[in-house]
Amino acid sequence: MYNFALTTRIKSTGTFQEFADETELKDTDLILTNEFIYDPFIKPCRVKCQVLFQEKYGAGEPNDEMIDAIRKDIPENTKRVIAVGGGTVIDIAKVLTFTGDWKAEDIFMGRLTPEKTRGLIVVPTTCGTGSEVTNVTICELRQMKTKKGLALDSMYADLAVLIPEMVHTLPYKFFATSSIDAMIHAVESYVSPKAIPHSEAFSEKAIRMIVGGYQYVKENGRDSWTDKAENFLAASNLAGIAFGYAGCAAVHALSYPLGGTYHIPHGEANQLMFAAVFKKYKEKKAVGKINQLEAIFAEVLKVEPEKALEALYELMEVILERKALREYGIKEEELPVFTDSVIEGQQRLLRNNYVSLTRDDMLDIYRSCY
Ligand SMILES: NC(=O)c1ccc[n+]([C@@H]2O[C@H](COP(=O)([O-])OP(=O)(O)OC[C@H]3O[C@@H](n4cnc5c(N)ncnc54)[C@H](O)[C@@H]3O)[C@@H](O)[C@H]2O)c1
Ligand SMILES: [Fe+2]
Structure with a gap:
């Protein structure tokens, strides 16, 4: 017996500009990305959203300290999180759809499931994780010295946007x-x-x-x-x-x-x-x-x-x-x-x-x- 659903809508556009126009990005949207992706692809589009650069909060793949620090900087009025990046940016963004005063370790250890009150749009810029269509997020827990995956249906993105030009800059x-x-x-x-x-x-x-x-x-x-x-x-x-x-x-x-x-x-x-x-x-x-x-x-x-x-x-x-x-x-x-x-x-x-x-x-x- 099975129950198969495609929860996330998937679309492809030729350019980031096309996506920005179609999605009507607003000042209550928060883009989580990297500066080297923002500069060539997003900045020229003059979108009005708030922007945070993931690398300012630490190097490498997600860890709980990085996520906690980013959470503190999210503007209160954020209604949608737009992840533009690799699995690292996407997995962090999934957790940021939860509002409230949580700690990432509690969420990943299953001690707490906060309420999801923000939308999530994902533009992947690597060709690997598929995180744009999964309900999974993965994080290194510093105290435990391992990575922990968490699967919650509330973490499916509302929309995944495939823009091939954004992957070209990948080393x-x-x-x-x-x-x-x-x-x-x-x-x-x-x-x-x-x-x-x-x-x-x-x-x-x-x-x-x-x-x-x-x-x-x-x-x-x-x-x-x-x-x-x-x-x-x-x-x-x-x-x-x-x-x-x-x-x-x-x-x-x-x-x-x-x-x-x-x-x-x-x-x-x-x-x-x-x-x-x-x-x-x-x-x-x-x-x-x-x-x-x-x-x-x-x-x-x-x-x-x-x-x-x-x-x-x-x-x-x-x-x-x-x-x-x-x-x-x-x-x-x-x-x-x-x-x-x-x-x-x-x-x-x-x-x-x-x-x-x-x-x-x-x-x-x-x-x-x-
Ligand atoms: N949630 C899921 O379903 C899922 C599945 C598999 C892996 N993951 C997680 O995803 C993470 C790995 O993600 P990844 O493999 O996409 O790598 P990544 O997001 O860590 O990116 C790798 C490097 O490439 C850079 N980069 C990304 N896009 C770029 C671009 N277009 N141009 C130039 N540089 C770019 C990043 O800044 C980073 O330095 C891990 O933490 C892993 O555990 C999650
Ligand atoms: Fe994987």
Whole structure:
């Protein structure tokens, strides 16, 4: 039995100006963005909204202290939050739709669910998270040294606007990390036990578009990714719809301590875990849904099904090199600590595993990446 809905309206415009004109931005709207996005794309449009720059509140992906500091600066009369940025800006904006005098840690730990009284419009500027269509927000909790995801239906954006020109300025490194994240959303949701034909259709289309784009980049060089920016942006949105329904799983769960403790960017941390998790899945349950996934990759990568996942790992490695965990300064004795923190804090994700993983399996996965 299932109940599939597309809660967020999705539209695409040619330019930010077009979006600003159609949306009638007002002085009760607050744009949360980065200055390097504001200057070329938003400033020339002379919109009347209030603006906050996320990077003024701290570097890197969201943490609870950053969100608390931004909340204090939000003008009282703000009626809509307009997020223009990558997953970092979008995930912060989702929490800022809550009014009141809350602390982010209480929200992420489920101790408090404040009232949502502001609208949310999202313009993604990376091609990865799909956060513009999910009810999920992810935050590093400084005290706990890990990342925590929170899913609340009140956090769906009212409108997601895909504007390909805004993605073009993304440096290669962040194209790579964010698109790898989208690929992993598509793959994890495809083999999730919660997958249904509708989410599978979104997963599969995203997989085909991203692999096609990666093959183009492999043949034409790193900078050529911008020729396919529109496809990567659409694919990350499709993957967002897929995992928004069927969920992400062990790859994301095991990556969170790496992001939370060593600040490895989300997509890069996922890439470090991806091949090892899928090798373990294959070892534990060689026959099952994973064979349908292999058939898709075999077709698009033009290899035999039994070689399809290896071919995928190789292609992903061309896009973003996979380093050993030790190269990030991670200590071997931390691996059991990471494993226990995943078991304790990431059950929301582990529930969606293709096959269930024991503590020893997870520790093995970390060790094989060390
Ligand atoms: N809510 C969800 O459903 C969901 C899903 C996956 C990931 N996430 C979260 O999203 C975050 C990662 O997001 P991301 O991969 O989009 O990266 P990001 O938002 O952290 O951006 C990466 C870097 O690129 C810069 N940048 C963004 N857009 C740019 C542009 N157009 N031009 C130039 N520079 C630009 C950013 O300032 C940053 O320095 C993580 O915190 C992750 O946990 C959330
Ligand atoms: Fe992700």
